[in-house]
Structures are given as structure tokens and as C-alpha cells.
Amino acid sequence: MTLLLRRSRPLLHLHPLPSSASAAAVASPHGPFASFPLDPSLPDPIPRPREAGSGGGGGGGGGERAMRVHGGRPLPLPRPSHHPSYSRLHRPRHQAPPLLPRPLPRLPRSPPLQGQMPLLNPKSLLSTSACPSESDTDSAEEHDESKQPWPPASESHAKEVERVCKVIDELFASDRNMEAVLDECGVDLTHSLVIDVIERFKHAHKPTFRFFRWAGTRPGFSHDASTYNKMLSVLGKTRQFETMVAFLEEMGKEKLLSMEAFRISIKAFAAAREMKKSLGIFQLMKRYNFEAGLDTFNCLIEALAKAKLGKEAQALFEKMKDQYPPDLRTYTVLLLGWCKLKNLVEAGRVWNLMLEDGFKPDVVAHNTMIDGLIGGQRRSEAIKLFELMKAKGPIPNVWTYTILIRDLCKGEKMDLAVKCFEEMLEAGCSPDAATYTCLIVGFGNARQMDKVSGLLREMTEKGCPPDSRTYNALIKLMTNRNMPDDAARIYKKMIKNGFEPTIHTYNMMMKSYFHGKNYEMGCAIWEEMAQKGICPDVNSYTVYIGGHIRHGRPEEAYKYIEEMVTKGMKAPPQIDYNKFAADFSRAGKPDVLYELAQKMNFSGKFQVSNVFHGWAERMKKRVKKRVPNQTGSRLF
Structure with missing residues (x-):
């Protein structure tokens, strides 16, 4: 790649696309936060947003305010569509607010914020199919932010963890007295051992919680804040909110509450759109003499923004901004919330408000806006903002370029992606692995595997x-192209180079083998997960159960569906239940189908329950038709 662009010319020439309306997500709480009575001074969890521009989409809502960039004069926001001149020029289209005023004075490189959690990390920023991450795959939320790093485990510690996990795995599913066997094992309990065992079963809250309770009753051992926080994180991710509420109360009585526990709870409740419970955390903090400062408030609205509750985050900000005076991070997370909803009008209002309060948008805020503009189909304005950053600051960083490269790769515009990459090098900005990965996936999807090989060599050379x-x-690319052998080679090279496969890696490998009609190797991957202590998640079970069904083994599939339900996990959402039921029907086992229908009904899978019940009824009728009468001839 030797083609360089002249810095004096715009990077790309893309015509603006009409913005598409995007309805703002509306959430309603699922009931009162019974254990945490709300303070009357707290705002209503879902107050009404401002009238102007409250609708979704890039062009909704007129208003008299203007959009501007720091240092420039404001430009008017788009007029309402009923305005005569607007209708005459644009007719049915709606426009997002222009973002570029007069040039800014050149700014120095923005220093990083001190003492704050990173607002946008690379993993959450690059979450599209063009630049895959763990977050956009079948396995969500694999990066446990609450996990505390421990020193490398000794061999004896690893063996003890393995011994405990084997007991839990074998006895819990069979409904035997797991605790009694653990008592007899003489386990040398430590906090690190408890945390490692919980980590092994982090997707299955029932065995994890039983082990946690058992450990708390053992003589000479008592839980500390780290073990409580680890268990709290599992309850939050598996959405066991009633248990979580009681657990927080218990932590308070044991004087083991911490800011980390509040952060875990806020993120879990907000991700599930449990607004009342999220706000109830503030009341709990007050009750136990913790100060809910701006960092905690920012944590809450950031969690809401990432859960696509930008409207609720904005309304909460409006109600509580006097109590928690905003900083640059506050405005940036609000910007993120509206950009995730593709509501560029409201994003523009937040940008203006940030400037009016005297804050200079840093490179993170600019990256957020550029990403939002691209997501809202306003690519030309994203490029203009990028050009303005190069001219006046803040200087684009590696993530700025990666956002643009990612979008071009997603749109299969590989020539422009290469030009953007070359300009990045010319500007003195070194690409990282995420940048290269976007290009690799782009060329892979374009079936230019020679370019993929060249980029891999270049990564090592650079x-x-x-x-x-x-x-x-790369494994996902090969899996999608039905090339399981190539996926296996990449998997082996990954391990050879010292990288531990994630649960997503295993899920993709299983899927690759099952779809490639290699049932034995698909099962071998499952066994390898067990040997390495990788806790299967819902997606792992979905792939594995689906593989059994695909290869005509309904009994094995049934076994693992039962195992999921026993562990407190939801029934797999995306498997061929019709084929599964039909296989059992052909085997003449109506009782199994009725039993499964009942279990699915209890799990909330009502449609799946109806499928099983329907197949059981059809099979029952077929059996009845074949019953002979007293004369020995068939009834029909």
C-alpha cells in the first residue's frame, strides 16, 4: 500500500444521504424497587423529555437553537418540514443539523482526562460487522469488567479449583447433595479460589449461588467484598434482579458494600432498563453513608446510553444537573446516547450545550459525533468534521481513522479504505491491531484473500x-464461508502464538464443524471447553444443541436443554424446534414432548412450548389411529 493522499484535499467525496428516522427507545420499569424505597426528591424514572426535537431520527424536531462547533458562530438547526422554503427545496426529506461553522483556531493535542474511567473503549467503539468484536458476536458481554486480576495461580490452586468445579458440575445437574460432597472433600477455601470457581460458572447462576452460600458456612472462611462483588456481577449478568436486591441489602448489613458494588448494580439495572432500580442505588448509597458524586451519576447515564436509553439519560440529566454539575464526560455520554439512537438533532443540542457550558469537545467527543453521523447516514458531514479536526484540532487519533476505515470496509469500498489507511500513516498516526482487523475483514468479505495474507505479514513486520x-x-470469516479446516488452522495458530481462545472462539469453531457436517469435531470442541474450564453460555448451548438436532440426535439435544434449565439459564432461543419435535415424534415419545412443553412454558418460551405440545398431540392422534379393535382389524 504505497498510495498517499495530499493533505490539502478532502479525504473522501461522499454525497449526503437522507437521514432515516429512528424512534427513540422507550422503556418502562418492571415494577417497584421494593427493597429500596425511593426518596421523594428523586426524579420520576422516565420524565418527559423536552418538546423540541424529542423525536427519533436525524431530522426530527425543529426548534430555534443552533448547532455550532467551539469557536464558531452558531448555524441554524433544520427548519420544521412545514416551513415553505424547506418544503420547496427538500420536500419529503429531513436534514440533520449542519455541524461545521467557521474554522476554529488551531488547538494543541487534547490531554487525556485524569482520574476518570475511559468513556469509549476500542471494543465498544468498533462493534459492527465490518470490524468484529466480542460484543457484536453471538456471545455478548464476555469482558467482565468486575473481574479483578489475581496473581498467576499455582499448580496446586488450579488443581483445587478443578476438583471443586468437577463436584459442582457432576452433582448439581443430578440434583444430588452437592454441599455434602463438598464438605467431605476438605476444600481449602480462599477468596481467590471462590472467585475462580464463580468465574467458571458465571453464566449459570444457580450452581454458582449454591456454591457461594456453601462457602459462607464453612468454618474459618468468610466472604469479603471481592467475593460478594463477583457473585453480584453474575447475578446482574444473568438478570436475577430480585436476588440481586436482597444480596445488596445483605452486603450492607455485613458492611461489605463498596463503590464497585454500586457500579456493578447500576450497569446491570440500566442494561435491563430497570430505571427504578438504577435510581434506587442512589438511595441505598445514601442509607449506608456513601457519597453519590458526579462519577457515580456519570456511570448511571453512561450505562443508560449504552443500553440505547438516550432519551431517559437526557431526561435524568435535566432533572439532576443542579445536584450533579456536569463535566465533559457527562456531555460525552449524553452525546453517545443520542448517537446510538441515530437522533442527530438531539446530539447537536447536547454539543451546543457542552459549548455553552465552557467545555471544549476533546477527541473522544469528536469521535463519538463522527461515529454517530456515520451511523445516521450523514457520512459527508462526518468527513467534514474529520477534516476540521485535522485543520484545527483536536488531532485525530487511531480510533478516528479506524471509525472511517471500518465504515468504508462495511460498505465494501476497499479502495477508499486503503486511501484512508495511507493518509493515516502520512499523518504520523500508527495503526493498531483493530485498524488492521477492519481491513482484513473487509478484504476477506471481498474474497481478496491475497490482501488478507499481505496484511497479516505487514502486521508482524510493523x-x-x-x-x-x-x-x-479470521475464524468467523472462515466459518461464514464454510471453511472449517481453515478455521481450525487459524485456531491452532492462535493457540501457538500464546492467545487463549475466548468462549466466542469456541462457539464459532463448534458452529463451523457442525455446519460442515463434522459432528465428532463439533463435540470435541465442547469437550475441550470443559477441560479448559470455560463456562458455556447461552450461545454455546444454542450452537451445541443445534448441532445435535442438525445431525439427528434429539436425545442428546434434550439432555442439554434440561441441563440449561436446571442451571437457571434460558432455553436456547434459536434452534430448529420443529425438527427437534419431529424427530421425537418419529421416535414415538409423546411423553418427552409434553414434558418439554411444560418446561418451556415455565421458562417463558410460550411459542416453543406450543410447538412441542402441538407435535405431541399430532403424534398421539397418529398412535391412536393405529390401535387395533377387538376383531383385530385397524380402526381406520
């Missing part, structure tokens, strides 16, 4: 070797 995300992207 001192930026492929990371686990690059390998996962």
Missing part, C-alpha cells in the same frame, strides 16, 4: 502482531 480479536475475526 511490530503490531495479530491479537485475539484478529484471530477471532
Whole structure:
């Protein structure tokens, strides 16, 4: 790649596309936060947003305010569509607010914010199919932010963890007295051992919680804040909110509450759109003499923004901004919330408000807006903002370029992606593994495998070797192209180069083998997961159960569906239940289908329950038709 662009010319020439309306997500709480009575001074969880521009989409809502960039004069927001001149020029289209005023004075490189959690990390930023990450795959939320790093485990510690996990795995599913066997094992309990065992079963809250309770009753051992927080994280991710509420109360009585526990709870409740419970955390903090400061408030609205509750985050900000005076991070997370909803009008209002309060948007805020403009189909304005950053600051960083490259790869515009990459090098900005991964996936989807090989060599030569995300992207690419042998070669190279496969890696490998009609190797991957202590998640079970069904083994599929339900996990959402039921029907086992129908009904899978019940009824009728009468002839 030797083609360089002249810095004096715009990077890309893309015509603006009409913005598409996007309805803002509306959430309603699922009931009162019974254990945490809300303070009357707290706002209503879902107050009404401002009238102007409250609708979704890039062009909704007129208003008299203007959109501007720091240092420039404001430009008017788009007029309402009923305005005569607007209708005459644009007719049915709606326009997002223009973002570019007069040039800014050149700014120095923005220093990083001190003492704050990173607002947008690379993994959450690059979450599209063009630049795959763990977050956009079948396995969500594999990066446990609450996990505390422990020193490398000794061999004896690893063996003890393995011994405990084997007891839990074998006895819990069979409904035997797991606790009694653990008592007899003489386990040397430590906090690190408890945390490692919980980590092994982090997707299955029932066995995890039983082990946690058992450990708390053992003589000479008592839980500390780290073990409580680990268990709290599992309850939050598996959405066991009633248990979680009682657990927080218990932590308070044991004087083991911490800011980390509140952060875990806020994120879990907000991700599930449990607004009342999220706000109830503030009341709990007050009750136990914790100060809910701006960092905690920012954590809440950031969690809401990432859950696509930008409207609720904005309304909460409006109600509580006097109590929690905003900082740059506050405005940036609000910007993120509206950009995720593709509501560029409201994003523009937040940008203006940020300027009016005296804050200079840093590179993170600019990246957020550029990403939002691209997501809202306003690519030309994203490019203009990018050009303005190059001219006046803040200087674009590696993520700025990666956002643009990712979008071009997703749109199969590989020539422009290469030009953007070359301009990045010319500007003195070194690409990282995520940038290369976007290009690799782009060329892979374009079936230019020679370019993929060249990029992999270049990564090593430039001192930026492929990371686990690059390998996962390659495995996914081969899986989608039904090339299981190539996926296996990449998997082996990944391990050889010292990268531990993630649960997503295993899920993709299983899927690759099952779809490639290699049932034995698909099962071998499942066994390898068990040997390495990888806790299967819902997606792992879905792939594995689907593989059994695909290869005509309904009994094995039934066994693992039962195992999921026993562990407190939801029944697999995406398997061929019709084929599964039909296989059992042909085997003449109506009782199994009735039993499954009942279990699915209890799990909330009503449609699946109806499928099983319907097949059981049809099979029952077929059996009845074949019953002979007293004369020995068939009834029909």
C-alpha cells in the first residue's frame, strides 16, 4: 500500500444521504424497587423529555437553537418540514443539523482526562460487522469488567479449583447433595479460589449461588467484598434482579458494600432498563453513608446510553444537573446516547450545550459525533468534521481513522479504505491491531484473500502482531464461508502464538464443524471447553444443541436443554424446534414432548412450548389411529 493522499484535499467525496428516522427507545420499569424505597426528591424514572426535537431520527424536531462547533458562530438547526422554503427545496426529506461553522483556531493535542474511567473503549467503539468484536458476536458481554486480576495461580490452586468445579458440575445437574460432597472433600477455601470457581460458572447462576452460600458456612472462611462483588456481577449478568436486591441489602448489613458494588448494580439495572432500580442505588448509597458524586451519576447515564436509553439519560440529566454539575464526560455520554439512537438533532443540542457550558469537545467527543453521523447516514458531514479536526484540532487519533476505515470496509469500498489507511500513516498516526482487523475483514468479505495474507505479514513486520480479536475475526470469516479446516488452522495458530481462545472462539469453531457436517469435531470442541474450564453460555448451548438436532440426535439435544434449565439459564432461543419435535415424534415419545412443553412454558418460551405440545398431540392422534379393535382389524 504505497498510495498517499495530499493533505490539502478532502479525504473522501461522499454525497449526503437522507437521514432515516429512528424512534427513540422507550422503556418502562418492571415494577417497584421494593427493597429500596425511593426518596421523594428523586426524579420520576422516565420524565418527559423536552418538546423540541424529542423525536427519533436525524431530522426530527425543529426548534430555534443552533448547532455550532467551539469557536464558531452558531448555524441554524433544520427548519420544521412545514416551513415553505424547506418544503420547496427538500420536500419529503429531513436534514440533520449542519455541524461545521467557521474554522476554529488551531488547538494543541487534547490531554487525556485524569482520574476518570475511559468513556469509549476500542471494543465498544468498533462493534459492527465490518470490524468484529466480542460484543457484536453471538456471545455478548464476555469482558467482565468486575473481574479483578489475581496473581498467576499455582499448580496446586488450579488443581483445587478443578476438583471443586468437577463436584459442582457432576452433582448439581443430578440434583444430588452437592454441599455434602463438598464438605467431605476438605476444600481449602480462599477468596481467590471462590472467585475462580464463580468465574467458571458465571453464566449459570444457580450452581454458582449454591456454591457461594456453601462457602459462607464453612468454618474459618468468610466472604469479603471481592467475593460478594463477583457473585453480584453474575447475578446482574444473568438478570436475577430480585436476588440481586436482597444480596445488596445483605452486603450492607455485613458492611461489605463498596463503590464497585454500586457500579456493578447500576450497569446491570440500566442494561435491563430497570430505571427504578438504577435510581434506587442512589438511595441505598445514601442509607449506608456513601457519597453519590458526579462519577457515580456519570456511570448511571453512561450505562443508560449504552443500553440505547438516550432519551431517559437526557431526561435524568435535566432533572439532576443542579445536584450533579456536569463535566465533559457527562456531555460525552449524553452525546453517545443520542448517537446510538441515530437522533442527530438531539446530539447537536447536547454539543451546543457542552459549548455553552465552557467545555471544549476533546477527541473522544469528536469521535463519538463522527461515529454517530456515520451511523445516521450523514457520512459527508462526518468527513467534514474529520477534516476540521485535522485543520484545527483536536488531532485525530487511531480510533478516528479506524471509525472511517471500518465504515468504508462495511460498505465494501476497499479502495477508499486503503486511501484512508495511507493518509493515516502520512499523518504520523500508527495503526493498531483493530485498524488492521477492519481491513482484513473487509478484504476477506471481498474474497481478496491475497490482501488478507499481505496484511497479516505487514502486521508482524510493523511490530503490531495479530491479537485475539484478529484471530477471532479470521475464524468467523472462515466459518461464514464454510471453511472449517481453515478455521481450525487459524485456531491452532492462535493457540501457538500464546492467545487463549475466548468462549466466542469456541462457539464459532463448534458452529463451523457442525455446519460442515463434522459432528465428532463439533463435540470435541465442547469437550475441550470443559477441560479448559470455560463456562458455556447461552450461545454455546444454542450452537451445541443445534448441532445435535442438525445431525439427528434429539436425545442428546434434550439432555442439554434440561441441563440449561436446571442451571437457571434460558432455553436456547434459536434452534430448529420443529425438527427437534419431529424427530421425537418419529421416535414415538409423546411423553418427552409434553414434558418439554411444560418446561418451556415455565421458562417463558410460550411459542416453543406450543410447538412441542402441538407435535405431541399430532403424534398421539397418529398412535391412536393405529390401535387395533377387538376383531383385530385397524380402526381406520
